Amino acid sequence: MAILSGLGEWFDKGRRSFAGWQEFIGETTVDCLSLIVRPRNFRFGDFLLAFQRASYSGLAISTGIGFLLGLILAFESAAALRSFGVEVYVADLLTIGLFRELGPLVTAIILAGRSGIAFAADIGTMKVDEELDALATMGLRPVRFLVLPRVAAATLAMPVLTVFAELAGLVGGAIVLRVMDVPTVVFWAHVESTATLFMIVFGLAKACLFGMLVGLIGCFSGMRTKATADGVGVAATAAVVSSIVAIAVTDGILAVVCYIWNV
Amino acid sequence: MERVIELRNVYAGYGRSVILRDVTFDVMKGEVFALLGGSGCGKSTIMKHMIGLNPVLSGDLTVAGMRWTAKTRAKLCRKIGVMYQSGALFGSMTCLENVLLPLEEFSKLRRKARRARAMELLADVELADAADKMPSEISGGMRKRVAIARAMALDPEVVFLDEPSAGLDPITSASLDELILRLKREKGMTFVVVTHELDSIFRIADRAAMFDKARKGMVALGTPAALRDSSPDPFVRKFFNRRKTDGR
Ligand SMILES: Nc1ncnc2c1ncn2[C@@H]1O[C@H](COP(=O)(O)OP(=O)(O)OP(=O)(O)O)[C@@H](O)[C@H]1O
Ligand SMILES: [Mg+2]
Numbered sequence: 194m195a196i197l198s199g200l201g202e203w204f205d206k207g208r209r210s211f212a213g214w215q216e217f218i219g220e221t222t223v224d225c226l227s228l229i230v231r232p233r234n235f236r237f238g239d240f241l242l243a244f245q246r247a248s249y250s251g252l253a254i255s256t257g258i259g260f261l262l263g264l265i266l267a268f269e270s271a272a273a274l275r276s277f278g279v280e281v282y283v284a285d286l287l288t289i290g291l292f293r294e295l296g297p298l299v300t301a302i303i304l305a306g307r308s309g310i311a312f313a314a315d316i317g318t319m320k321v322d323e324e325l326d327a328l329a330t331m332g333l334r335p336v337r338f339l340v341l342p343r344v345a346a347a348t349l350a351m352p353v354l355t356v357f358a359e360l361a362g363l364v365g366g367a368i369v370l371r372v373m374d375v376p377t378v379v380f381w382a383h384v385e386s387t388a389t390l391f392m393i394v395f396g397l398a399k400a401c402l403f404g405m406l407v408g409l410i411g412c413f414s415g416m417r418t419k420a421t422a423d424g425v426g427v428a429a430t431a432a433v434v435s436s437i438v439a440i441a442v443t444d445g446i447l448a449v450v451c452y453i454w455n456v
Numbered sequence: 457m458e459r460v461i462e463l464r465n466v467y468a469g470y471g472r473s474v475i476l477r478d479v480t481f482d483v484m485k486g487e488v489f490a491l492l493g494g495s496g497c498g499k500s501t502i503m504k505h506m507i508g509l510n511p512v513l514s515g516d517l518t519v520a521g522m523r524w525t526a527k528t529r530a531k532l533c534r535k536i537g538v539m540y541q542s543g544a545l546f547g548s549m550t551c552l553e554n555v556l557l558p559l560e561e562f563s564k565l566r567r568k569a570r571r572a573r574a575m576e577l578l579a580d581v582e583l584a585d586a587a588d589k590m591p592s593e594i595s596g597g598m599r600k601r602v603a604i605a606r607a608m609a610l611d612p613e614v615v616f617l618d619e620p621s622a623g624l625d626p627i628t629s630a631s632l633d634e635l636i637l638r639l640k641r642e643k644g645m646t647f648v649v650v651t652h653e654l655d656s657i658f659r660i661a662d663r664a665a666m667f668d669k670a671r672k673g674m675v676a677l678g679t680p681a682a683l684r685d686s687s688p689d690p691f692v693r694k695f696f697n698r699r700k701t702d703g704r
Contacts, residue, residue, distance in 0.1 A: 239548075323544040330507050331558050332533030 210417075217336075217413050221344070224337045236342045243346035247308040248353050254307070255300050259358030262299060263287060263365025271373055281375050284383035287366040292388060292396045296359040297351070298444055301403035304351060305436035309411035312343050313432035316415025317425040325416070335416065344408035351404030352397045359396075391456070399447060403440050410436045458485040460614055460646050461506060466515035468502045474513060475501045477673045481665050483614070488640060488647040488660045490680070492695065493667035499650045500541060500618055502667070506648065507538050507616055520613065534562065537607030541618040541650075543599035545591040551578065551602045552587040558609040577605040580635060582628070597624040601632070608639070614646045615639075621653050633659045654696065666692055 228235050267287055271280045316339055319325055328335050367380045414432035418424045461483040468476040475498040483489045491499045504510045505517055508524035520535055522528040545554045555574040559565060565573060578584045581601035586594050591602070600620060607615055617636075621629035633656055639645045651657060657664060657680050664683060666676040668691055676683050676692045684696035 242548075319547070322547075323540040323542050324546055326504075326509050327538065327540060327544040327546075329509060330533060330536065330538045331561070332530055333557075333561060 213417060214413060217416065218409070220334070220336045221340055221409065224334060224341060228341070234337060235345075236338060239338070239342035240345050243308075243312075243343045244350055246311065247304065247346050247350035251303065251307050251350070251354055252357055255303055255354040255358045256361045258299060258303060259291075259296070259361035260365045262295060262358075263291065263362030264369055265365075266290060266295075266362070267366035267369035271369060275373070280370065280373055281379055281383060283366060283370060283375075284380045285387045287363065288384045288387040289392070291359045291362045292392045294396075294444070294448075296355045296362065297396050297400040297403055298440065300351060300355045300358045300400060301407060301440045302437055304347060304354065304404060305407045305411075305433050305440065308347055308350070309407040309432045309436045310429045312347075312408065312411030313414040313418075313428045314425055315339075316412055317418030317428040320416065320418045321420050321424060340409075340412040340416075343412055344405060347408030347411070348401050348404040351400040351407075355397060355400040395456075399444070402443065406439045406443065407436045410439060459483070460485045460520060461648070462516070462518045463502075463506075464516040466502075466505065466517050467513040468498055468505055469513050470501070470510065474672065476667060479515070479665075479667075479674045481674065481677055483646060483648060484662075485613075485646055486640060486644045487662040488636060488649060490657050490661035490664035491648065491650045491667070492652075492657070492664050494669055494695075497667045497669040498672075499667060503616055503618055503648065503650060507536055508532060534610065535613045537610065537612035537615045539600065539603040539607045539615075539617045539620060541622075543591070543596070543603040545599055545602055545606070547591055550588050550590055551583065551594070554591070554602060555606045555609055558606065562610055574605075574609070577608055578602070580608070581605045582631065597628065600624070601628075604632070604635075611643065612645070614648065617647065617649045617651075619650050619652065621651060621656050626655075629653065629656060630659070636660050654698075666695065 267283050270286055271283045274280045274282055316325075319339070325335050325339075328338055363384060367377050370380050371377055411432045414428045414435065418428040459482045463479055463481055466476075466479045467474055468479060479502065491502065493499055501510075505512050506519065508519075508529060511524065517523065519532055522532055524532060545551070546557070549557065552571075552574055555577050556570060559570045559573060563570060563573075575584060575587065578587055581604055583594075583598060583601055583605070586598060586602070591599055594602070600623070604617065604620060607617070620632055620636075624632065636647055636649070637660060640647065647660075649661070651661075661680050663678060664676075664680050665674055666683065667673065668675045675689050676687050678687075680696075683692055687693055687696075
């Protein structure tokens with residue numbers, strides 16, 4: 194019985210937060226579209242600040258993780274490919290892996306842990322301090338003020354961060370192969386022949402999509418913060434966990450779609 | 457006299473939890489109306505209904521003859537100014553930018569004139585020299601005064617102040633009272649003020665409503681002097697006569 198009622202409660206909670214999410218997405222879409230009519234309503238200063246925090250300040254970690262990722266991937270796969278004497282194909286594997294999947298994925302997870310959490314905590318603190326109420330009674334929409342600049346910043350920061358992570362990953366791979374006596378020119382030749390424009394653009398588009406998800410989920414969690422002692426902490430945790438789940442699920446769906454369409 | 461805010465049999469609260477039952481009173485144009493009561497009795501709750509943040513649980517609440525609905529919201533927001541209990545300044549903006557924000561969004565003034573107006577508002581609350589400070593760099597009392605300046609920015613018809621003088625020294629608190637009285641006199645503004653300060657109540661309030669947490673409702677309504685001198689309710693008398701016991 195307890196299990197049943199627990200399940201019911203859980204289901205009810207899920208239903209309500211889904212309704213909240215729908216409403217949030219609706220409001221965001223409306224406010225976003227209304228920018229077409231009045232572009233000056235976009236809070237450009239807030240956007241720049243959020244973009245700078247998401248991109249410039251996150252560059253070091255994304256590049257570093259990308260580099261390590263390339264290094265490790267190359268090392269592990271080279272060990273296997275070496276027994277066939279074809280360790281140069283590590284370059285092909287790395288190119289496809291990084292550009293299509295791992296570059297956007299890993300960068301998005303880093304973004305969730307850095308910026309998504311910051312969005313949730315910032316907005317959550319504002320909510321607890323009644324600042325969101327203050328906006329509302331001034332007749333200003335919190336979504337336009339707080340959500341749009343941050344979502345735009347996260348969406349646009351992702352491709353920048355991803356490119357850096359991917360290039361760093363390739364450099365990591367090149368170093369491993371150099372150590373295994375594959376000349377760097379050969380490595381780059383393989384990278385060039387494997388990488389297609391479609392692959393790169395697809396990866397970056399995916400990066401933008403993930404960035405948008407992280408931004409939206411971060412802001413949504415912040416706006417739903419409860420005014421309790423641990424409210425902001427709960428919101429921040431929820432932001433990271435839900436972002437990572439959303440990214441993984443979206444990536445999975447995209448992978449299946451790509452497989453079906455054979456691209 | 458014209459009624460600005462009308463409450464008829466309002467049940468106040470959040471979702472399913474009722475905080476105050478069956479509240480009925482009016483706020484007249486140009487008066488200072490005080491909301492009194494102990495901590496946690498629901499003063500902020502009823503104020504949140506009046507400023508349209510939360511819908512009333514039942515009953516009828518109108519501001520300037522309109523209920524809070526999606527249609528009237530934009531219009532009503534322009535008629536009110538609110539100072540929240542915590543100040544609720546935007547932490548990422550300086551004090552001046554906080555006061556400028558409503559002007560930038562809604563007034564038709566030019567850039568220079570907007571700045572001048574914002575500085576004037578800050579000077580009104582005696583904080584012209586804190587204009588370029590961030591809210592985190594000033595004291596709680598100063599933050600409240602900046603919040604009052606922000607609430608006044610667009611010359612609203614009704615100004616809601618949630619505990620404006622809590623945490624202020626007696627002199628600043630008295631000068632705030634004078635500011636309220638001046639705005640009432642010169643601009644005919646209406647004020648709804650939550651306060652605990654007896655001195656302040658007698659200085660500024662034309663009428664007051666008093667709430668009791670235990671009875672979950674309004675227990676008195678009238679001028680402060682009438683509440684003090686002739687209320688039949690022991691709770692109300694105790695509230696007004698604590699002056700004698702706590703030596704103030
Ligand atoms: N968001 C909320 N949801 C549910 N209950 C709430 C909420 N906010 C406040 N309450 C409850 O409503 C009651 C009244 O709170 P309110 O903030 O209106 O008191 P108050 O009279 O303003 O007190 P104070 O003088 O301390 O500010 C309290 O018992 C509080 O626990
Ligand atoms: Mg209160």
